[in-house]
Amino acid sequence: MSAAPQLVVHRDKELMAQAAAARLITKIVDAQAARGYASVVLTGGRNGNGLLAALSSSPAKDAIDWSRLDLWWGDERFLPDGDPERNYTQAKEALLDSVPLNPARVHPMPASDGAYEVDAAAGMYAAELTAAAGPEHYQSVAAATGVPVPTFDVLMLGVGPDTHVASLFPELPAVRETERTVVGVHGAPKPPPTRITLTLPAIRAAREVWLLAAGEDKANAAAIALSGAGEVQAPAAGAYGRSRTLWLLDAAAAAQLPRDLYPPASP
Numbered sequence: 001m002s003a004a005p006q007l008v009v010h011r012d013k014e015l016m017a018q019a020a021a022a023r024l025i026t027k028i029v030d031a032q033a034a035r036g037y038a039s040v041v042l043t044g045g046r047n048g049n050g051l052l053a054a055l056s057s058s059p060a061k062d063a064i065d066w067s068r069l070d071l072w073w074g075d076e077r078f079l080p081d082g083d084p085e086r087n088y089t090q091a092k093e094a095l096l097d098s099v100p101l102n103p104a105r106v107h108p109m110p111a112s113d114g115a116y117e118v119d120a121a122a123g124m125y126a127a128e129l130t131a132a133a134g135p136e137h138y139q140s141v142a143a144a145t146g147v148p149v150p151t152f153d154v155l156m157l158g159v160g161p162d163t164h165v166a167s168l169f170p171e172l173p174a175v176r177e178t179e180r181t182v183v184g185v186h187g188a189p190k191p192p193p194t195r196i197t198l199t200l201p202a203i204r205a206a207r208e209v210w211l212l213a214a215g216e217d218k219a220n221a222a223a224i225a226l227s228g229a230g231e232v233q234a235p236a237a238g239a240y241g242r243s244r245t246l247w248l249l250d251a252a253a254a255a256q257l258p259r260d261l262y263p264p265a266s267p
């Protein structure tokens with residue numbers, strides 16, 4: 001488990017998106033310089049898509065070799081391919097359709113109009129993750145499950161007002177999962193009710209986990225998750241990386257943090 005979460009608070013959600021995009025560009029460029037490729041897990045939601053849109057408009061995006069970037073998803077709404085509510089559809093619109101990615105390295109989660117119902121579809125994605133976990137990933141076993149997954153350089157997660165991350169909602173079965181890396185979700189409180197999600201063991205295989213929280217509707221969730229709540233009651237509290245856990249907030253989302261947690265450099 002990484003050390004205590006690091007917090008960075010930005011003035012507002014627009015600046016948070018821009019600064020997080022710049023941070024991601026640098027992380028990807030550094031990973032590609034060090035290992036020849038980078039592996040990133042995207043998140044759905046307004047903050048996640050805001051970051052992608054900010055990245056799309058950044059002149060520095062061309063520093064990334066898009067052909068050597070592996071993209072995965074932390075969760076997906078189990079809807080037909082192309083549905084505007086799918087995280088993959090929204091990521092394509094925000095960024096992916098405007099950069100020269102290698103399609104073989106982009107791994108959307110299965111859609112509901114494919115060959116599998118949601119639980120089997122989740123199993124297929126778990127198998128795809130394991131197949132991608134080559135020898136250089138040998139150490140990235142999703143702890144507790146024993147199942148190999150790729151060594152993600154950065155895994156990003158939006159944070160819901162109820163402290164959910166990916167499609168891991170408080171008290172539902174998926175947040176308690178310790179055997180599998182990807183599961184189907186039924187009856188999610190955030191529509192649509194049927195989803196696919198990485199589990200906490202898979203999330204924790206990432207080198208770095210970045211949690212994105214902007215807006216006053218996230219203030220209570222951030223305070224709960226960062227004040228020692230349990231991961232079943234507050235899934236965001238269980239989202240941490242092997243070497244770094246970074247909370248990227250705006251001032252509104254940080255408003256209820258205990259003063260001793262509020263980073264000194266914040267505006």
Ligand SMILES: O=C(O)[C@H](O)[C@@H](O)[C@H](O)[C@H](O)COP(=O)(O)O
Nearest residue numbers: 044045046047158159160165166
């Ligand atoms: O499928 C989804 O909806 C997301 O993956 C979900 O986990 C999202 O990131 C949070 O609900 C925060 O969403 P907002 O950033 O829109 O508040």
